[in-house]
Amino acid sequence: MDEKYDPEKIELKWQSYWDQHGLMKVWEDPGKEKYYLLEMFPYPSGKIHMGHVRNYTIGDVVARYKRMRGFNVLHPMGWDAFGMPAENAAIANRTHPAKWTYENIDNMRHQLKRMGFSYDWDREISTCSPDYYRWEQWLFIKMYERNMVYRKEAYVNWCEHCQTVLANEQVEAGLCWRCSKTVRQKKLEQWFFRITDYAQDLLDYCDKLPGWPEKVITMQKNWIGKSTGAEIRFPIQNPPEGVQGEIPVFTTRPDTLFGATFMVLAPEHPLVSKLVGGTENESVVLDFIDRMATQDRSVRALENYEKEGVFTGSYCINPLSERKMPIYTANFALMEYGTGAVMSVPAHDQRDFEFAQKYGLDIIVVVRPEDRDLDPQNMKEAYTDDGIMVNSGIFNSMRNKDAMEKITDYLSQKGLGRKTVSFRLKDWGISRQRYWGAPIPIIHCKNCGIVPVPEKDLPVVLPENVDLLEGGKSPLPKLEAFTNTSCPACGKSNARRETDTMDTFVESSWYFERYCSPDCHNAIFDRDAVDYWMPVDQYIGGVEHAILHLLYSRYYTRVLHDMGLVKFKEPFTRLLTQGMVCKETVSCMEHGYLFPNQVETSGEHLNCSLCGKPVSIGRVEKMSKSKKNVIDPNVLLEKYGADTTRLFCLFAAPPERDLEWSEQGVEGSFRFLNRVWRFAIASMEEIKDVKAFDGNINELNDELKLLFKKTHETIQKVTNDIEERFHFNTAISAVMELVNALYAMEAEREAGKRVDEKHPERASVLRFVLDTIIILLSPIVPHLSEELWEKTGNRNSVLMAKWPSYREDALAKEELTIVIQVNGKLRSRFTVPADTQDEAIKKLALQDEKALKFIGEKPVKKVIVVKKKLVNIVV
RNA sequence: GCGAAAGUGGCGGAACUGGUAGACGCGCUGGACUUAGGAUCCAGUUCUGGAAACAGAGUGGGAGUUCAAGUCUCCCCUUUCGCACCA
Numbered sequence: 001m002d003e004k005y006d007p008e009k010i011e012l013k014w015q016s017y018w019d020q021h022g023l024m025k026v027w028e029d030p031g032k033e034k035y036y037l038l039e040m041f042p043y044p045s046g047k048i049h050m051g052h053v054r055n056y057t058i059g060d061v062v063a064r065y066k067r068m069r070g071f072n073v074l075h076p077m078g079w080d081a082f083g084m085p086a087e088n089a090a091i092a093n094r095t096h097p098a099k100w101t102y103e104n105i106d107n108m109r110h111q112l113k114r115m116g117f118s119y120d121w122d123r124e125i126s127t128c129s130p131d132y133y134r135w136e137q138w139l140f141i142k143m144y145e146r147n148m149v150y151r152k153e154a155y156v157n158w159c160e161h162c163q164t165v166l167a168n169e170q171v172e173a174g175l176c177w178r179c180s181k182t183v184r185q186k187k188l189e190q191w192f193f194r195i196t197d198y199a200q201d202l203l204d205y206c207d208k209l210p211g212w213p214e215k216v217i218t219m220q221k222n223w224i225g226k227s228t229g230a231e232i233r234f235p236i237q238n239p240p241e242g243v244q245g246e247i248p249v250f251t252t253r254p255d256t257l258f259g260a261t262f263m264v265l266a267p268e269h270p271l272v273s274k275l276v277g278g279t280e281n282e283s284v285v286l287d288f289i290d291r292m293a294t295q296d297r298s299v300r301a302l303e304n305y306e307k308e309g310v311f312t313g314s315y316c317i318n319p320l321s322e323r324k325m326p327i328y329t330a331n332f333a334l335m336e337y338g339t340g341a342v343m344s345v346p347a348h349d350q351r352d353f354e355f356a357q358k359y360g361l362d363i364i365v366v367v368r369p370e371d372r373d374l375d376p377q378n379m380k381e382a383y384t385d386d387g388i389m390v391n392s393g394i395f396n397s398m399r400n401k402d403a404m405e406k407i408t409d410y411l412s413q414k415g416l417g418r419k420t421v422s423f424r425l426k427d428w429g430i431s432r433q434r435y436w437g438a439p440i441p442i443i444h445c446k447n448c449g450i451v452p453v454p455e456k457d458l459p460v461v462l463p464e465n466v467d468l469l470e471g472g473k474s475p476l477p478k479l480e481a482f483t484n485t486s487c488p489a490c491g492k493s494n495a496r497r498e499t500d501t502m503d504t505f506v507e508s509s510w511y512f513e514r515y516c517s518p519d520c521h522n523a524i525f526d527r528d529a530v531d532y533w534m535p536v537d538q539y540i541g542g543v544e545h546a547i548l549h550l551l552y553s554r555y556y557t558r559v560l561h562d563m564g565l566v567k568f569k570e571p572f573t574r575l576l577t578q579g580m581v582c583k584e585t586v587s588c589m590e591h592g593y594l595f596p597n598q599v600e601t602s603g604e605h606l607n608c609s610l611c612g613k614p615v616s617i618g619r620v621e622k623m624s625k626s627k628k629n630v631i632d633p634n635v636l637l638e639k640y641g642a643d644t645t646r647l648f649c650l651f652a653a654p655p656e657r658d659l660e661w662s663e664q665g666v667e668g669s670f671r672f673l674n675r676v677w678r679f680a681i682a683s684m685e686e687i688k689d690v691k692a693f694d695g696n697i698n699e700l701n702d703e704l705k706l707l708f709k710k711t712h713e714t715i716q717k718v719t720n721d722i723e724e725r726f727h728f729n730t731a732i733s734a735v736m737e738l739v740n741a742l743y744a745m746e747a748e749r750e751a752g753k754r755v756d757e758k759h760p761e762r763a764s765v766l767r768f769v770l771d772t773i774i775i776l777l778s779p780i781v782p783h784l785s786e787e788l789w790e791k792t793g794n795r796n797s798v799l800m801a802k803w804p805s806y807r808e809d810a811l812a813k814e815e816l817t818i819v820i821q822v823n824g825k826l827r828s829r830f831t832v833p834a835d836t837q838d839e840a841i842k843k844l845a846l847q848d849e850k851a852l853k854f855i856g857e858k859p860v861k862k863v864i865v866v867k868k869k870l871v872n873i874v875v
Numbered sequence: 876g877c878g879a880a881a882g883u884g885g886c887g888g889a890a891c892u893g894g895u896a897g898a899c900g901c902g903c904u905g906g907a908c909u910u911a912g913g914a915u916c917c918a919g920u921u922c923u924g925g926a927a928a929c930a931g932a933g934u935g936g937g938a939g940u941u942c943a944a945g946u947c948u949c950c951c952c953u954u955u956c957g958c959a960c961c962a
Contacts, residue, residue: 215879215957222878222958229962251962264962307960332960342962351960424961543956651900652887658955660887664901672900678915720891730889733899740899747917819895824943826895864942866894874942 005677007641011783015116023799024120026074028532035071036533037063038512038572040541040549041078044104044126045085048111050581050623051542053633054649054659058578058726059540060117061650064779065722067118068803074533076515077112077119079105081128082437083504084167084472090436091468097436098464101128111633115642116782118799123518127507132514133438134459135524136506139559140441141452148194148559151450154429155268158186162471165433174294178471185268185293190431191440191500195555199224199423201569202554211574213656216546223547225424230254230408232343232417234263234316236275237324243274247316247327250338250422253348254411255403257320258392259366260343261356263327264309266335267292272312275327281313285329292331307332307355318343319416320393320407330355338422346382347374353382366391367400428552430503435466435474437501445487445495454488460497474499508549509556512536512571530566539572540655546577576726579658581649583629585618593628596663620660631661643781644670650728650780672736673784676777679742680770680788686763688793692771693764697810704765707741711769712810714738718776719803728780735776742769767792775801819870820845822854838865845871 018024028034039059042052056077063075079101086097093100105126112119125132143149157166159176165188170177195202203224206217229252239245247263265272267289276285288310309330316325325343332351333342346356346363356363363376367387374383389398395406411417431440439460441453453460463482466475476482476499487495510524516533517526550572557571586594588608600609608615623630636645648669653659697705714734721731770792778785778798789798813834818841820828828850832841842865845851851873858875865871 218879219957225958225961227961249962253962332962334961337961339962344962349962351962354960422961546957654888657881657888662887662901665887668900674915724891729887730899733889736899743916751917817895821894821943824894824941829895862942864894866943870894870943872894872942 003681005674005784007643007673007783008638010787011114011116011642014783014786015113017786017797018118018799021797023797024075024118025122026072026120028529029072030532032070032072034074034533035066035538036074036512036536037066037538038076038515038536038540040539040545041080041508041511042108043083043085044079044081044101044108046104046107048108048115048633050631050633050649050661052112053115053645054581054655055540055542055578056112056115056117057646057649058576058655058728059538060115060646061722061728061779062538062540062726063118064782064799065803067799068775068779068801070802074515075119076123076125076518077117077121078123078125078511078515078518079108079127080504080508080511081105081126082133082501082507084434084436087434087436087468087472091470091472096464097468098128101126114637115633115646118782123515125511125514125518127438127504127511128436128462130459130461131521132511133462133507135514136438136502136510137441137453137458137460138455138524139510140502141455141458142563143193143559144442144452146563148197150192150194151189152192153187154190154192155185156188156190156433157183159183159471162473164471164473166472182294188431188433190429191442193428193430193555195428195552196423196425198555198558199226199425201558202425202551205554205570209570209575212572213575213577216543216550216575216577219546220551223425223551226421227252227424228419228421230411230417231339231420232257232319232411234319234325234343236327237315237317239314240274240277243271247271247341248339249341249343250420251343253345253404254407254417255389255395255400256345256348256366257318257343257407258395259345259347259364260318260321260325261323261346261362261364262325262344263316264333264342264344264352264355265312265327265329266333266340267329267331268335269329269333269340271341272329275312275314279313281311285310285312288329307351307358309355309359311359319411319414326361328355328359336426337424347376347379348382348384350382350384353379364391428503428505428555430506431500432503433474433499434472434501435462435468435476437504438462438507439476440498440500440502442498443485443487443495444498445490445492447492448487448489451487451489451495457488462501474501476501505548505552506556509552510560512539512553513560513566524565527565534566535568535570536572538574538576540576540578542580543577550575576655578655579653580622581659581661582620582622583631583661584620585627585629586615587618588613588615593626595628596631598628622658623661636666640666640670641783643784644673647673647732647781651732652729654725654727654729672739673781675743676739676773677784677788679739679746680774680792683766683770684792687767687770690763690767692768693761694768695761700761700765701759703745704759704762707745707769708765709810710738710741711772712806715772715776715804715806716811719806722779731776732780735773738769738773772804774798775804816868818845818868820848820851821870821872822851823874824872825854827851827854834868838867841865842871845873 037059039056063073067073081101086101089100090097127133140149157171159166159181161179161181162176166176166183171183174183175181176183203221203226206221209217229250231248231250233246233248235246272285272289276282307330309328312327312329314327316327318325344352346352346361347365348367365374365376366389367383368374368390369387386400389395389400389403395403408419439462441458441460443451443453445451463479466479469475483497483499485495485497486493513525513530513534517529520526553571558569560566561569586599588594590611590613591608594608594615598609599606599615606615607613621627621629644666648666651669652665697708700708717734718731721727774785774788775798785798815831816834817829817831819826828848830844830848842863855873855875860873860875862874863871
């Protein structure tokens, strides 16, 4: 009976067993408490990588654990299947994005199944399927009806050569990634979601998400970026014909208004071209605007970016000081923030200060520190701290904090401004001029304007019979069979279908609701199912989605809530952001980065397999194809199997931290599983027909009693580690200790130290210990556990087993080790029966030989007794 | 620049509310079993001195609180991450 541990054999066996017996299927069961465990669904790029493996392993352990704790666990998986890589691959490989995507999905599904994850595959969804996106289109129309969607002009990265829009990551140093021509900012009519309507609510609820990592909450708050201040209107002096007479600005420092000496408009500000139209400044200004438009946004955001601007030739009037302020346009003013106009106060704002210095503009100090005066001539930088008001008319000598409010009040009374807030968060632009996405369900009619597609005509199916164009331009606008349509409102046939598709973040903003009833045909989801399952109890994914995906999902949930479709506002009760999977990089002088299999060992040295030269080991970095420090999960599966891979992912680091990949660590995990396997197989005969011990511990001898107690301690430790902190690494080491204890016991027996007869309860205790080890390990290494569970004579899948509880009596210590410190330093220790009183312990400690040695002649000043732990003698 | 997190053996990492620092694993050293083992089992492994008993030092650096500090407070250094012309 010396069966070897053969991971592949048993893993395939149990995967098909679970499948055939439908063990992973779930449905609503009002009699059971639900637990919705969700991992972020992947983009079907072709293969799963170690990041997925780690993410989904963590999730699977929790899902299986919660299930054994009696919860009705929803644990679904699907595909975030729209997006650009499919288009790129399609062009490169002369295939179709749909074909490419579905093939990838098949491959990745197969890989995930091979990992043994406990998904209910009947709930699988692909966002590129019309069954899915028709409800996204439906919701778009509902949002349109509620004025949650609107259209406005916005800038996109545009490559004139390829005639296409580019995503930010396709712009490399201001150039098109494909043709290396200059990318321009181009204005296009686009669709937007009014996420800013919810800015305040999204911010407020940040503090009502105790199950979220602090870090993510902070990132969300920063992203929403609320600031309080005032909107102030500056009249324009002699505005040209047909131009609004004033410039509204947003400022957080209304107290410095008297110090505003010039105005800066963003280059994109519509007023700029109007002000210079027909003037001598026109060509200079327009050149400047044009130059800014061709600049890559990332270049513009670079550190130490030189401030630069031009005078428009116009002036506006400071509403309080009545000073004539020149109007500039400059690169540091952003159209997206506030009103796109800045009242510049060089004395009290660093950017304005630098700009004023460069262009010789006036600096007026209006806030001075309490202990000194400021001389504008000699200032080296702006003074941005608090102080006392000066040069500010009736507000002089106030504290600037007080003046903020007073000035704002004064402005409101005079109708020159008002108190307001500004958010950094912008409305969500969802238009993509791309092919592989969900079509926006809108029809443009020459008579009726914008008309939503009627519900009965949904879905607007993305046509599959298209030729993708070199350069990445969407084929949709030229596809007449798609664009030509009749208007649903007036019936005229000269209407044109919208050809923009939706941002893929839209699909991922509600997929978790769709999982509740993935086959629902007559609604976006089944109301009862969503009421039962949602919200998600535990969401697990990478920090890279800490802002956009999570914020959009929170926003979408609010939209659904306000439409009365769901009862909750927050979709994810608890969030875990797992760390990255990292590995050292290896590179060769000649060949650059090397894949792990391009490195060969010769003696002590590591050499490049291409040229034989020695390689250098680089820093530990996130696994990435470009750095070649990747491990293919398939290779691990072949060599060690799914259980070892899972075990190592969990053991090497706690989930929220980065994990450093180590081949030797994987070996160690494999070795541990073999240890468990061998012990179980060796004990099989002995325990097969025996019931697990659950009797009076006093019936056991010392050896068995100790083992029995240790087992209960392990149950407690593992349960706490998983339940409270998801610290699987310490849970695993607790089980390792228990396994080591089993081996130690056998070693002692073999060494002949215990010649006494076998204790009558030995088999039953052993059975209890082994059953426990198998159950405790089963969420982590489910296949091995199933196999051993079966082999040791248990019935049913270990999935059906109940998570063990620990017996208080078995945890109770009989003896305590008391530590003796002298002046805080550890000097000695002794054991006492657990019920020894503090006074007695103190007495024993003061008699302790070693302790006395350190006390010597010195008088004892004080003795501190910490219950059940230690005695500190102060001399 | 602002904000957050983290610095513990040769390495990955333990140490719950201040109370035995280094669990568990890797690596290394020695031994056993073996034709052989890179398999397995056993023992050792923070550093310094010592054959050992034992003693001293020790959680990035420096101060402080405390009977007692990896853990709390202050200052500094380093690393990682996030934000960064946000008016």
